[in-house]
Amino acid sequence: MTSTPPATTAGTVDGAVSGSGSPTGARVARVVQRQGALVILVAVMLIASLAFDTFGSRGNLTGIAMQSSFLAVVSLGMTFVIMTGGIDLSVGSVFALGGVLAAWGSQYGALAALLLPLVICGLIGLVQGLLVARAGLPAFIVTLAGLLFARGLLLLISNEGSTTYKVPQGSGFLELARGELLGIKYPVWIVLVLFLIAGLVLHRTSYGSTVLAIGGQEDAADLMGLPVQRTKVVTYVLSAVLAGFGGAMIASYTASGVTILGVGMELDAIAAVVLGGTLLTGGAGTILGTLVGVLLLQVIKNVINQVGSLDSDWQAVVSGTILLVVVTVQRYLTRVERS
């Protein structure tokens, strides 16, 4: 699906190489391209805290952090998938499935509630990964089918969506999303830890460098003898497991397995990843950028809620427009950087 010349990815894989000897303009362009979302995020937050008294309040900020945590977990897996040059459209359904599985499993104890979604969703990811990596099917189609499959499975175990499983009161599983450490809820800590680990995995392990190598040029990675297929399979498993875990977190948060969650979430996740500066062509990107992208989407949502007179549909318009503006700017900056 890549209509852009391969030079785009090759040039940005290794920033140091493309940056050597380039004029300051190009260097600035590169920084803005990488951190553009962060600049917008800071600007929006500054303006919002000046415009609305309530925005900067502790309650509101922790609310944003809490609300972001679910999308953040899902987007983390998506980041790795996109870095390999793939895409995972199934995450929204898998997220919902994870939530229902967790709520259903919670009657057998907290451990079952946590493990069941991870295992089942991991299996879905495994099948998707095998179909993409080994059978060579387009990721777009495989995960599109995965979207339908996971949603179908969810309906199957919830009596066509008519049964909403409740997490029993006093279940230890509720602690997952409701517990606090130093006044901050567990999901926020979990997200921070997961992103830290992900950053280390990407930059300090051979798996991470293989991910980037595959996204940069799959043929080359294959010829170099890198375990291309295995890495791709692992990446799709990772994405599905994280989506399922996100679902488990929301099941714990709402104390039930809501069946209608996660519709369109894959698009939010992709948007967050792209906003964060990860190229959809693969081969380059940052873990931290994704977190910024998630926060940006969530802050926009929050700000629009603050403006009471604005309809919540504005959120979609603003998010979509920001996405388009950011990618347009990214494209121009990539050109500046290369010329």
Next chain:
Amino acid sequence: MSETTSPTPTPTPTSTAGGSGQESLPPRRRRVDSEWVRRNGVYVALAVLVVLNVAFTDNFVSEGTLRLQLVQVVPVVVVALGMALVIGTEGIDLSVGAVMALAAALIPLYVGYGAVAAVAMGLVAGLVSGVIAGVLVARVGVQPIVATLGLMVAGRGVANLMGGEIKSIREPGIVALGTGSVVGVPYVVLIAAAVALVTWFLVKRSTYGRQLVAIGGNVRAARLSGLPVRRVLVTTYVICGLLAALAGVLLAARSQASDPTKLGLLMELSAITAVVVGGTPLSGGQVRIVGTVAGALLMQLITATLIFHNIPDSTAQITQAVIVVGAVYVQLGRRKA
């Protein structure tokens, strides 16, 4: 490529030689029969499903059933035809569902100026969206999936803002468009057939069609040989946007209502599925119009069959997922990336 899975997976050095598929061209290629399956599989599947339904579904062979199925498949066919063109350029258009909603949302707003004006406004929405997508893809160089994703999110928001809640449409002209028929054939079906015919002609017989296929096959080569790559790309996204808008108008006219939050939801997925099942490779360079129509009919018939036999939603979705993967698996032959 499929054979590599059957023995115990060997992620050891051997897999690097022939492993991840498309780059190792020389050896394995049983193209002869798989090529036939890829070209004709959709027709065979459609025929088999029709026969099965004739045999096992009560009241399947009746004018009412046939007409209902055709009317229901119209929006998917119209959208899928535009999508086939976009996919032919190695692109994708995720915004079609939102464009449908937008076009439908505009009808109640402009219906005061008459049916023609309202329909025209709906189509203008598709035109605008198509131009934006086309310019972003062709001029700015944004990836199609991102450009149209942004349009999808924003477009649905705009549709909701303009359209608000569900509005019924009572204008006689538009109602006639949605429910009228000539000698038993509904207008909407005739329109879809006409669109298919024109699109077929565009692809097979026009300069534009040849250029489109050339660009999808190899953008660089097309650019180097002096083809108007940007113009063709923009035109393609405009056509896709217009057809999506038309589908939205037809759907609103048929249901005599516009519901911006629901209308056209997940249509992009249905359309892409129809195109791919119909044998058009996602890697571009080929557009199969008849296959696309057959693909849309097949997916519609699958859904209908599952409904006829009271198969619950859950099983229906799982079945569809398996069919989609199976259909693409069969078409492995032409994969590029």
